[in-house]
Amino acid sequence: MLIAKIKVVLLGGALAAAFSAGWYVQGLRWDADVAPRDKKQSEDISTGQQAIIAGQALQFQRYNEIAKQANQYAINIKGQSDEKQIVYRTIIKSDPAGRQCVPDDVAGRLLEYAHRLHTSARHPATSGNHATSAGTTAAGCRLTYGQVVYWIDPLLTALELANKKLKGIEEVRGR
Numbered sequence: 001m002l003i004a005k006i007k008v009v010l011l012g013g014a015l016a017a018a019f020s021a022g023w024y025v026q027g028l029r030w031d032a033d034v035a036p037r038d039k040k041q042s043e044d045i046s047t048g049q050q051a052i053i054a055g056q057a058l059q060f061q062r063y064n065e066i067a068k069q070a071n072q073y074a075i076n077i078k079g080q081s082d083e084k085q086i087v088y089r090t091i092i093k094s095d096p097a098g099r100q101c102v103p104d105d106v107a108g109r110l111l112e113y114a115h116r117l118h119t120s121a122r123h124p125a126t127s128g129n130h131a132t133s134a135g136t137t138a139a140g141c142r143l144t145y146g147q148v149v150y151w152i153d154p155l156l157t158a159l160e161l162a163n164k165k166l167k168g169i170e171e172v173r174g175r
Contacts, residue, residue, distance in 0.1 A: 063172055070168045074161050081157040088149050098146025107143035114151050117158050 092098040102110075 066168045066171055073164050077157055081153050084153050092146040100145050101141035102143045104142050
């Protein structure tokens with residue numbers, strides 16, 4: 001009877017060991033099935049993040065290129081405007097029509113608009129006084145025709161620069 005009990009205990013132990021070994025092997029198999037799935041998910045997430053980063057890098061590069069072009073355009077247009085101003089000043093100094101008065105209502109509107117444009121276009125960090133007249137006015141004149149000529153090109157330049165900036169903004173927005 002003792003041998004029968006020992007056989008039962010050994011058989012029970014062998015069954016328990018076999019059952020445990022089966023569960024251990026099944027666990028290894030589950031881990032083996034889960035590992036490729038987890039690896040694929042990680043790769044998919046990584047690929048998605050790389051695509052987003054690459055897209056953002058291209059956008060930043062595009063924005064920087066547009067800003068660079070706008071800045072270079074502003075430098076060129078400002079230089080051209082300064083050259084024109086020198087030519088205009090030379091011509092107007094010798095022209096007697098440049099000393100004639102512009103009607104006050106026209107002069108007032110032009111000067112108001114010019115000051116408004118100049119103030120809004122000026123960078124906040126800019127300091128110092130900027131002359132608003134290009135020469136002395138004739139007695140009793142608010143503005144002479146010569147001074148109007150001095151205002152025209154800077155106003156056109158300011159408008160052209162503003163339009164170029166708007167075009168750059170539209171280009172960035174993708175319209």
